Amino acid sequence: MYRTARLALIAIALLLVGVAGGSAASPTPSPTKQDVAKRILDSIAGQTMTSPARAFMVSVARGDNRQSAKVNAARSTGGSSLSNVRVNNPALDTHQTDQTTQSETSIAVSGQNVAVGYNSSQHGLQILTAGGNLTGYGYSSDGGRTFTDGGVLPNAPGQVNVSDPWLASDSSGTMYFSTLSVRPATGDLLVAVAHSANGGKTWSAAAPIPPPPGQFFYSADKDALATGPGAGNLYDVWDDFTVDRATGTPFSGLPVAHSSDGGQTWTLTYASKVPLITQGSCSFSQYIGAQPLVVGRIVYDAAELVSVSDPNCTGSPVTFSEAVFTSRDGGRTWSAGAVIPLTSSTPNGSGVFQLATGQFMRNLEFPTLAALQGKAFMAWNDGGDGSGHSHIRLAQLNEAGQATRVSFVTSGANDEIQPALSADSGLHIAYYQISTDPGGNGQLDVFVANSNNGNGFTTQRVTSQSFPGVFTIPQFDPLVAPAYMGDYIANVSDGDHQYIAWGDNRDIVTNFLWPGGRHDPDVFFARQ
Numbered sequence: 081m082y083r084t085a086r087l088a089l090i091a092i093a094l095l096l097v098g099v100a101g102g103s104a105a106s107p108t109p110s111p112t113k114q115d116v117a118k119r120i121l122d123s124i125a126g127q128t129m130t131s132p133a134r135a136f137m138v139s140v141a142r143g144d145n146r147q148s149a150k151v152n153a154a155r156s157t158g159g160s161s162l163s164n165v166r167v168n169n170p171a172l173d174t175h176q177t178d179q180t181t182q183s184e185t186s187i188a189v190s191g192q193n194v195a196v197g198y199n200s201s202q203h204g205l206q207i208l209t210a211g212g213n214l215t216g217y218g219y220s221s222d223g224g225r226t227f228t229d230g231g232v233l234p235n236a237p238g239q240v241n242v243s244d245p246w247l248a249s250d251s252s253g254t255m256y257f258s259t260l261s262v263r264p265a266t267g268d269l270l271v272a273v274a275h276s277a278n279g280g281k282t283w284s285a286a287a288p289i290p291p292p293p294g295q296f297f298y299s300a301d302k303d304a305l306a307t308g309p310g311a312g313n314l315y316d317v318w319d320d321f322t323v324d325r326a327t328g329t330p331f332s333g334l335p336v337a338h339s340s341d342g343g344q345t346w347t348l349t350y351a352s353k354v355p356l357i358t359q360g361s362c363s364f365s366q367y368i369g370a371q372p373l374v375v376g377r378i379v380y381d382a383a384e385l386v387s388v389s390d391p392n393c394t395g396s397p398v399t400f401s402e403a404v405f406t407s408r409d410g411g412r413t414w415s416a417g418a419v420i421p422l423t424s425s426t427p428n429g430s431g432v433f434q435l436a437t438g439q440f441m442r443n444l445e446f447p448t449l450a451a452l453q454g455k456a457f458m459a460w461n462d463g464g465d466g467s468g469h470s471h472i473r474l475a476q477l478n479e480a481g482q483a484t485r486v487s488f489v490t491s492g493a494n495d496e497i498q499p500a501l502s503a504d505s506g507l508h509i510a511y512y513q514i515s516t517d518p519g520g521n522g523q524l525d526v527f528v529a530n531s532n533n534g535n536g537f538t539t540q541r542v543t544s545q546s547f548p549g550v551f552t553i554p555q556f557d558p559l560v561a562p563a564y565m566g567d568y569i570a571n572v573s574d575g576d577h578q579y580i581a582w583g584d585n586r587d588i589v590t591n592f593l594w595p596g597g598r599h600d601p602d603v604f605f606a607r608q
Contacts (some may be wrong), residue, residue, distance in 0.1 A: 199245065404416075489537050500576055
């Protein structure tokens with residue numbers, strides 16, 4: 081929950097990259113973890129990494145355990161809405177004043193059992209402690225008609241869960257829950273996985289996936305989990321930061337962890353790995369927002385690639401693209417597929433939408449994957465249709481990961497962001513839509529676009545009421561980054577229905593800081 085946006089900071093970051101690259105030519109002592117963290121924060125990666133990763137990186141750079149991320153200072157189509165159900169219980173947000181953020185959702189379904197994971201700021205302090213935990217969940221035993229707030233996913237001994245949730249279920253009905261988790265003893269930010277055998281009511285402690293060996297600095301970010309055929313066949317992907325200690329060169333990679341025994345053991349490979357900062361230049365490359373998909377014998381891993389090609393520090397622009405990789409041997413080896421250029425989804429490439437005074441919503445262009453009739457599809461939000469707005473774009477991928485067709489699904493004068501794709505007998509793309517309320521401010525709704533074949537789509541409204549932004553600059557929640565209102569929403573299918581969950585600000589909280597009330601981020605759910 082702690083990543084800042086990319087506005088003018090991109091230009092500043094480019095200057096800092098140039099300084100770092102130019103100074104790397106002279107002999108220097110081996111970098112410390114603080115040195116590495118400061119250098120990553122000073123690059124473009126410092127503005128694009130997701131919230132928990134940024135909070136972790138800031139704490140390493142400061143050399144302390146504080147969890148605050150602060151450094152230096154519709155088109156109304158589709159008829160009536162679906163039934164909306166609140167997942168978390170706001171009455172339980174009593175521990176810390178204004179730490180009431182629940183958002184950024186993921187779902188697992190098994191029969192009538194539905195589990196929803198989300199970020200939750202209520203269970204943490206502004207100093208990292210052994211009992212802190214930012215990974216919340218709720219569960220339903222009646223297909224999503226009602227939910228119980230389950231509290232937080234248990235920490236493993238010596239670990240502190242810091243969220244970025246991703247859930248999945250296998251053919252046996254077992255549910256799995258991936259989250260970022262800090263290991264304070266080593267200063268590493270890892271990916272950890274828990275499991276539930278009772279429909280998401282209770283979970284095992286989230287056990288960390290061992291990082292690549294030989295790393296003195298390791299920081300994972302934006303994990304996502306998928307299951308393959310059979311029971312316990314798991315693929316967990318994320319993006320990471322590592323460093324070559326001999327040269328001081330930091331790298332951005334796409335690790336892929338595969339388990340065939342339900343997460344008891346893991347094999348880790350890389351789909352790709354690139355220099356984050358090229359020594360002696362102003363070039364830069366970073367992967368973010370990895371997404372896995374298993375289609376028969378093909379495993380896909382897609383991520384957004386943010387890059388600058390500027391070997392001579394002449395001021396080259398930042399470019400954005402979706403990068404796809406494929407494996408035909410269960411993730412042991414990988415081949416590069418499509419690299420699809422895209423246009424930043426936000427005004428002027430700023431990385432944020434302004435909904436109202438003090439209400440900003442950051443956004444990247446994370447891909448989302450699903451398979452329809454054995455064919456892989458990928459969706460993302462893209463500002464490249466010439467309208468000046470963000471719309472949802474869809475690509476069909478072949479077995480080599482190449483795009484065979486690419487088209488826009490949405491259009492018009494509103495902005496559509498943070499798509500989540502599912503498939504069964506058709507394709508279903510859930511997304512936020514930003515429109516303008518009668519007062520001239522931005523408001524949010526969730527819609528789902530449905531198609532039988534990936535060509536024509538019809539639109540169904542999901543939210544039963546529009547909702548405004550919340551105050552994010554400055555943040556109302558002391559544990560959350562400026563401009564954060566969640567980085568993704570959830571949409572999965574059980575073959576018959578689609579299950580959608582999202583962060584929603586319709587409810588109002590009053591306290592001594594807000595006697596007149598403020599809108600509050602909670603998690604809502606709907607089934608189509």
